[in-house]
Amino acid sequence: MNELLDNIGKRLPYDESESYLDDLIDRVTEHAIMQQNLAKRKRRWSMMVVSVAASAALIISITLLHKQPTSNASVTLTGKGPIDEFLNSLSDEEAAQLPYYEIEEIPKY
Numbered sequence: 001m002n003e004l005l006d007n008i009g010k011r012l013p014y015d016e017s018e019s020y021l022d023d024l025i026d027r028v029t030e031h032a033i034m035q036q037n038l039a040k041r042k043r044r045w046s047m048m049v050v051s052v053a054a055s056a057a058l059i060i061s062i063t064l065l066h067k068q069p070t071s072n073a074s075v076t077l078t079g080k081g082p083i084d085e086f087l088n089s090l091s092d093e094e095a096a097q098l099p100y101y102e103i104e105e106i107p108k109y
Contacts, residue, residue: 087095 090098
C-alpha cells in the first residue's frame with residue numbers, strides 16, 4: 001500500500017484536460033446566467049400579479065365606496081298614523097335623543 005502511495009507522489013490520482021475544464025467552466029457559467037434570468041422572470045411575474053391584484057382591489061373598493069350615499073340627510077317617514085306624524089315632526093336632535101328617553105311609570109288605562 002505504501003508503495004502505491006509512493007508511486008503517486010505529489011500529483012493527483014486523476015488528470016483533467018484543459019479543454020474539459022474550459023468546457024466545464026463555460027457550461028456552469030451559462031447555467032448560472034440562465035438561472036439568474038429565470039429568477040428575474042419569476043420576480044417580474046410575481047410583481048405583475050401583485051400589482052394587478054392591488055389595482056383590482058383598489059378599483060373594487062372605490063366602486064363600492066362611490067355607490068354608498070354620502071349625505072347625512074334625515075329620513076322622512078311617510079305615514080298616516082299619529083305616531084308617524086309625531087316622528088315626522090321631530091327635529092334631527094330630538095330624533096337622536098329618542099333612544100335615551102325613559103318612561104319611569106307606564107300609565108294604566
